[in-house]
Amino acid sequence: MxxxxxxxxxxLGSNALGEAGKLxxxxxxxxxxxxxxxxGKSPMVEELKETLSRLGLAYSIYDEISGEPTDRMVEEGVxxxxxxxxxxxxxxxxxxxxDSAKAIAAMSVxxxxxxxxxxxxxxxxxxxxxxxxxxxxxxxxATKFTVITDTETGVKMLxxxxxxxxxxxxxxxxxxxxxxxxxxxxxxxxxxxxxxxAYTSGRASELTDVFAVSAVGRIFTYLPLAYKNGFDxxxxxxxxxxxxxxxxxxxxxxxxxxxxxxxxxxALFHVPHGxxxxxxLEGALGFVLDGAYERFGRLARETGIAGWEExxxxxxxxxxEAVAELCVELAIPSLKEYGIDEKDYMKAIDKMxxxxxxxxxxxxxxxxxxKEDCMRIYRAVFD
Numbered sequence: 001m002x003x004x005x006x007x008x009x010x011x012l013g014s015n016a017l018g019e020a021g022k023l024x025x026x027x028x029x030x031x032x033x034x035x036x037x038x039x040g041k042s043p044m045v046e047e048l049k050e051t052l053s054r055l056g057l058a059y060s061i062y063d064e065i066s067g068e069p070t071d072r073m074v075e076e077g078v079x080x081x082x083x084x085x086x087x088x089x090x091x092x093x094x095x096x097x098x099d100s101a102k103a104i105a106a107m108s109v110x111x112x113x114x115x116x117x118x119x120x121x122x123x124x125x126x127x128x129x130x131x132x133x134x135x136x137x138x139x140x141x142a143t144k145f146t147v148i149t150d151t152e153t154g155v156k157m158l159x160x161x162x163x164x165x166x167x168x169x170x171x172x173x174x175x176x177x178x179x180x181x182x183x184x185x186x187x188x189x190x191x192x193x194x195x196x197x198a199y200t201s202g203r204a205s206e207l208t209d210v211f212a213v214s215a216v217g218r219i220f221t222y223l224p225l226a227y228k229n230g231f232d233x234x235x236x237x238x239x240x241x242x243x244x245x246x247x248x249x250x251x252x253x254x255x256x257x258x259x260x261x262x263x264x265x266x267a268l269f270h271v272p273h274g275x276x277x278x279x280x281l282e283g284a285l286g287f288v289l290d291g292a293y294e295r296f297g298r299l300a301r302e303t304g305i306a307g308w309e310e311x312x313x314x315x316x317x318x319x320x321e322a323v324a325e326l327c328v329e330l331a332i333p334s335l336k337e338y339g340i341d342e343k344d345y346m347k348a349i350d351k352m353x354x355x356x357x358x359x360x361x362x363x364x365x366x367x368x369x370x371k372e373d374c375m376r377i378y379r380a381v382f383d
């Protein structure tokens with residue numbers, strides 16, 4: 001039996017926050033706003049603060065989520081949450097503040113360190129979270145996952161639990177307008193990776209297929225437009241919706257080989273998550289292609305990349321060609337071009353492959369993936 005879960009409330013549009021007043025009041029009386037230094041000074045946060053004040057709700061701000069979140073950032077957030085006597089959280093920004101808000105909610109009522117919960121199902125009565133994405137890619141506003149780096153081991157920990165799903169997701173495409181081109185590319189490719197992996201996961205279902213096909217179709221159409229012109233309102237709206245759809249997909253059928261192999265690169269070489277996904281996308285999916293031609297081929301046909309008369313194998317290859325062409329159009333660099341030292345990278349391959357398999361994500365692929373397979377892929381994609 002397939003189980004399908006999504007946020008309790010999703011509001012989409014330029015006035016989404018203003019229309020959410022009654023729902024926000026139901027979350028609590030004082031919010032901890034979790035964000036980064038840049039967004040913390042933005043008109044978006046000012047609008048959020050004004051909305052909370054108008055609703056008669058208090059708030060405290062934690063705006064120190066710089067880069068991808070770590071266990072230390074979460075620990076500091078829990079401290080701020082408790083000291084300010086908050087009873088719910090609002091994550092606003094890219095995937096990092098949203099992931100951080102969910103992790104802070106979990107640890108505010110949990111014992112021990114966050115590393116203790118890696119691989120465990122996070123459950124219980126957590127403080128509610130409202131998620132407001134300002135990038136179109138991670139889908140964190142829709143998921144039961146949060147990715148936090150363990151500063152002691154360098155491992156990007158994937159933490160999960162139905163209790164982590166935000167109660168409210170606010171999707172305002174105007175908040176994504178000022179994304180730089182590189183961020184637009186990286187986050188958009190993250191969403192594409194989510195959708196393709198979810199569709200070709202061994203845990204896919206009829207419901208996730210619907211969301212995945214829609215997301216892939218939108219991304220191939222609108223990501224190049226958003227990349228070329230960040231103020232293309234239609235493209236931004238379509239990409240924000242696609243990112244949410246892709247988030248729903250991974251929430252219910254999970255990710256596979258690309259994400260499993262991407263996290264160690266991000267943890268050890270500080271490559272943004274969406275960018276490392278894009279760097280691996282063609283090579284890693286190319287490896288599992290022959291184990292799932294039927295799924296890859298059907299996705300290519302459903303999204304118009306291949307014709308219905310074409311074989312599964314041919315359609316699958318056309319999908320991979322389209323992925324490669326999109327990476328070129330978005331100026332996605334190779335790991336070498338990004339500036340990673342080759343000797344350091346090659347030395348880390350054994351650890352990265354071990355961590356990738358340990359994450360469990362490659363195990364969701366229809367084709368069996370071993371540590372040795374991951375090591376070969378890591379070597380092949382460097383250039």
